[in-house]
Amino acid sequence: MEKRGPAIVSHSSTPDREAAMNSPTEMLEAEHRVIARIVGITPLLAERLEEGGVIKPDILQGIVEFMRIYADKCHHGKEEDLLFPALGEKGVPMQGCPIGALVADHVSGRSLVRRLAESAEAYVRNEPEAYEGLIGSLRGIADLYPGHIWKEDYLLFPMTNKVLNPDELDALYSEFEKVDLRIGHDSLERLARLAGDLERQFG
Ligand SMILES: [Fe+2]
Ligand SMILES: [Fe+2]
16 A cells, blocks of 8 residues: 655645645544643643642643543544544444444543543632542543554554545545534644643643
8 A cells, every 4th residue: 555645735736746645544643643742741740749739720621621622522533433434334343443442442531531621620629539530530541542542553544544545545534624624723723732832841
């Protein structure tokens, strides 16, 4: 299977550009790199809380918003609503390995983020049990996502590039772009900047 071009828009008018089109799996991989910035700081924040340190509530709320909009609505949305069904149509089983296991990870991720959001609200209200919820959910996110991203980068995406033909990959890329458009490029860029800022601050 040919290696597809990077997920960038080119204004080149050479005929070769027709072949080197944008890749949906590279788009998802690029999103993984942004998500990994937030995931990478979660154990550091948990450690700070375990040591009795303080984290500003707006940091926690920023992580919740990032995980809900960028990681879940945008990224998991592309995977669950578009990529997995496209693979299912080509005969990849929707239960078991790999798709069933990846969906189960998404469900676990949502539950951890819900717990993080509730604990962040309790933290603002100065409720002592907030600490346990914050530490547990931050550690849970840190434990879940690196393995999930690895399975997708090294197993799911290479498989996708074999199972879908170039036209199907192009169609998927166009559908992914529509997801970005619906959520809003400004929101996604703001959240990606937030991930970089938090990584610099805490990483
Ligand atoms: Fe995923
Ligand atoms: Fe993913």
